[in-house]
Amino acid sequence: MKQISVVIVGGGLCGLMAAVVLQLQGLEVTVLDKGKGIGGRLASRRLRHGDAVGCFDFGAQYFKAQHPLFLAWVEDWIKAGVVKVWAEGMGTETGTIRSQGVKLYRGEPSNRSLAQYLAQDLKVVNQEKVNAFHWQDNIWQIHCDSGGIYQGDRLVVTAPLPQTLELLTVSNINLPADIQQTLTGVVYDPCFSLSLLLEQPSLVPDPGGLWLSGEPLAWMACSTKKGISPHGYGVTVQAGPEFSRHYLATDTEQVIALMTAAAQPWSGSAVLASHLHLWRYSHPQNPLDQPFLFGDFPGPVYFGGDAFHGGKVEGAALSGLAIAEHLLNSLAKG
Ligand SMILES: Cc1cc2nc3c(=O)[nH]c(=O)nc-3n(C[C@H](O)[C@H](O)[C@H](O)COP(=O)(O)OP(=O)(O)OC[C@H]3O[C@@H](n4cnc5c(N)ncnc54)[C@H](O)[C@@H]3O)c2cc1C
Structure with missing residues (x-):
């Protein structure tokens, strides 16, 4: 069976929790973060x-x-x-x-030590700022300021929502109006x-x-x-x-x-x-009650982070865990 690859934008707690669980289940996971150190707001x-x-x-x-x-x-x-x-x-x-x-x-x-602990066995690329992503030939192509391009079967974006929305605009991805409104409202x-x-x-x-x-x-x-x-x-x-x-x-x-x-x-x-x-x-x-947002926009993509699941550190972690669970369940169902 083809190994499923996942690219996670953001090495804060949400992205790291999702990455740890997905990697443990045998998926090929890459975490990209624009920061010098890991952990985002940790x-x-x-x-x-x-x-x-x-x-x-x-x-x-x-x-x-x-x-x-x-x-x-x-x-x-x-x-x-x-x-x-x-x-x-x-x-x-x-x-x-x-x-x-x-x-x-x-x-x-x-606090950053917790992020470093979670990241220790992960493939994390720091100082890698994502500037656009495109769904092409049934795979996500993720483009970075460095010129680097990463590919993933699934994309998980955990940046704060205004930054996520900016990435979507630059990538010419139009969300359904109700979802756009929900995300813009945070x-x-x-x-x-x-x-x-x-x-x-x-x-x-x-x-x-x-x-x-x-x-x-x-x-x-x-x-x-x-x-x-x-x-x-x-x-x-x-x-x-x-x-x-x-x-x-x-x-x-x-x-x-x-x-x-x-x-x-x-x-x-x-x-x-x-x-x-x-x-x-x-x-x-005003964080959203739901744990994450998922859709085919136009390829399978998750939006998570502390804008979901009640916010704060705990909300960010639970959002990452919920994304991992949903992604694994969807693969199990084929
Ligand atoms: C000053 C302050 C005090 C706080 N105090 C508390 C507290 O006491 N208790 C509590 O529970 N919560 C607190 N919080 C909130 C808590 O820190 C956050 O809710 C939580 O850490 C968010 O995790 P996250 O993974 O959702 O987002 P983040 O930690 O922000 O992670 C998102 C990551 O995405 C990366 N990123 C963004 N755009 C790109 C891009 N284009 N390319 C690549 N990478 C990108 C960022 O570099 C960042 O590392 C505080 C926050 C702040 C700022």
């Missing part, structure tokens, strides 16, 4: 100043596992040493606790995420995460108290959606200055180094 970085090295999760902060299917994966990752429980609930600046008693997980030693918030390497420990209370008023800042996390930065003090500061939208086109240094000043009551000490990242598509405001 993103971590280091900042150095002299001997101080701070580690920061500057995308997703933690994740929940409420669905039994995802919980089973998380329990395996804990056994493998790549996930830990960070806390059971997290405080707000007014002293209340959000998600009290709910396990909040993080990657070990950082609205994402932008988010500035600032990593600050500090001279002294931060004033963020234990266990190291703090929900703020929402604007201009929504969240701060102390990397040291979170347990991901043994060799440097640091905080991750996330701006709210209004602030992020307002300053989208503003000079980076100005945004860093505004966010650093707003974070001062909790960062508490001199800043040794900083890095600002803009997530244009940080969170879908």
Whole structure:
């Protein structure tokens, strides 16, 4: 029997979960990602100043596992040493606790480590930006900025939906009007995420995460108290959606200055180094209830990611798992 090949656009959690399951079942899987590192919004970085090295999760902060299917994966990752429980609930600046008693997980030693663990046996091509795909002679031809062309019997696209829709337009693929409307209707918030390497420990209370008023800042996390930065003090500061939208086109240094000043009551000490990242598509405001979208447009293609299955890390993972299950079932049925 011909081996079925699958090309997955996007090496975030959705794409990686689908890839792991499909490869385990003997399919030939290639994951293409435009990023330098794997993991998409499961993103971590280091900042150095002299001997101080701070580690920061500057995308997703933690994740929940409420669905039994995802919980089973998380329990395996804990056994493998790549996930830990960070806390059971997290405080707000007014002293209340959000998600009290709910396990909040993080990657070990950082969130990107989980993506690296999942990717270790996969064929992943980083810095490979897909710019178009065409269904030709019963196979998908996936074209990249590098000039690379990949072929797949099935295509799985897990980029945030505005980027997916842009790819479809460039590829001259017209979706049925109702599907186009559904996908266009998902609205994402932008988010500035600032990593600050500090001279002294931060004033963020234990266990190291703090929900703020929402604007201009929504969240701060102390990397040291979170347990991901043994060799440097640091905080991750996330701006709210209004602030992020307002300053989208503003000079980076100005945004860093505004966010650093707003974070001062909790960062508490001199800043040794900083890095600002803009997530244009940080969170879908209105994720879809369905786990993915599938159709022959004109060849078999899946659209997944955190725009589906309720959003967030858990939604992205469940979307990837659901895509893999559907694809395998469809092959089994012939
Ligand atoms: C600042 C921030 C904080 C967050 N905090 C939390 C949190 O605390 N808890 C939680 O559960 N969730 C949180 N989230 C959301 C969570 O990170 C996402 O829901 C989840 O990681 C999305 O996974 P995904 O695979 O759907 O998408 P992504 O991780 O975005 O993966 C999509 C991938 O597609 C790639 N891509 C896009 N276009 C192309 C192209 N043309 N060619 C090749 N590759 C392409 C991208 O590089 C990316 O790697 C946060 C997100 C942000 C940004």
